[in-house]
Amino acid sequence: MRNIKLVLFLFMATNQMYAQAQLFNPTDLKITWEIKERNYKKGVQTLSVVTLQNTGPVAIPRKGWNIRFNDGNSHNAGNDKNIVIDRVNGDLLSLYGGKDFKKLEPGDSVKSEILSYIRxxxxxPKGFYLVFDEDPAKAIPVFVTIKNSLNLDDLEKEVATKIYQQNSTITAVTASEIPPVFPTPVSYKKTTGSFGLSGAVKIVNDPAFAAEARYLSAELGKVLTASPAMSLTGNTNIILLQKKALASSEGYELQVTPGKILISASSNAGIFYGIQSLKSMLPPGAWATVQQFIVLPCVE
Known part of the structure; x- marks a missing residue:
């Protein structure tokens, strides 16, 4: 008899803790997201109205729960605090009762205006799920009714028209017109001559760019039979990492001449990006197998 009472007590205690953790039945919370007006107040955002309705027998408290969903750009339109939307991380948002949300009694509902970019x-918005504060690791999927009073056909046509107009400005270029440097620089000019890249080349660097020099040596060692050595001096057959004041902190200048390769920047980031552009100049076949000698065209 004692065992039966103990089991019954544990069962009731477990149910009570579960009920406390859940606060209310998730299926009792009806959520409606109605998309009302594009270009709200002659702007670029779309106005929606979010409604929370309690269809269950017990009141839904303001705290202790929130709705997570993916959107990335929705936010409250006005000053009402019935429903609040905050960013959790990236495109993940959180919807919960604000300071004006006292308690949602059975049959009652609250609503708030939401602004977002809906093209x-x-x-x-999608991927809605409910999370209780007492059990944050458990996600409970919830159904949300999305009502769209806008003409989707017109929206799709408008988007397609804009994309077509953007693409119509694109003109085809020949392979010879494409700069061998990536990403495409602000200015580019191909000059005469070439630079012979080999393991005999030295990397001469400003002391501030020692880490980048080591990185460049290791990267070139993947395509050459020997990694270029680092040096503090040298005038020819070198790759020079030089400190130079530029307008952009992450900008760089890359120049290839028959005697040397010069990468100039004001910061470590600029030198790093310059090295990436230098790597993009290597012919695709250079990455297939190590070589003793690689020819690079002269550019500035």
Whole structure:
């Protein structure tokens, strides 16, 4: 008899803790997201109205729960604090009761205006799930009714028209017109001659760029039979990492002449990006197997 009472007590205690953790039945919370007006107040955002309704027998408290969903750009339109939307991380948002949300009694509902950027159906909020504060590791999927009073056909046509107009400005270029440097620099000019890249080349660097020099040596060692050595001096057959004041802290200048390769920047980031552009100049076949000698065209 004692065992039966103990089991019954544990069962009731477990149910009570579960009920406390859940606060209310998730299926009792009806959520409606109604998309009302594009270009709200002659702007670029879309106005929506979010409604929370309690269809269950017990009141839904303001605290202790929140709705997570993916959107990335929704936010409150006005000053009402019935429903609040905050960013959790990246495109993950959180929806919960604000300071004006006292308690949602059975049959009652609250609503708030929301602004977001909805261009077509792919921008609709999605992936809704409920999380209770007492059990944050458990995600409970919830159904949300999305009502769209806008004409989706017109929206799709508008988006397609804009994309077509953007693409119509693109002109085809020949392979010879494409700069061998990536990303495409602000200015580019191909000059005469070439530079012979080999393990005999020395990397001469400003002391501030020692780490970048080691990185460049290791990267070139992947395509050459020997990694270029680092040196504090040298005038020819070198790759020079030089400190130079530039307008952009992450900008750089890359110059290839028959005698040397010069990468100039004001910061470590600029030198690093310059090295990436130098690597992009290597012919694709250079990465297939190590070589003794690689020819690079002269540019500035």
């Amino acid at each position: 077509n159906i792919t921008d609709h």
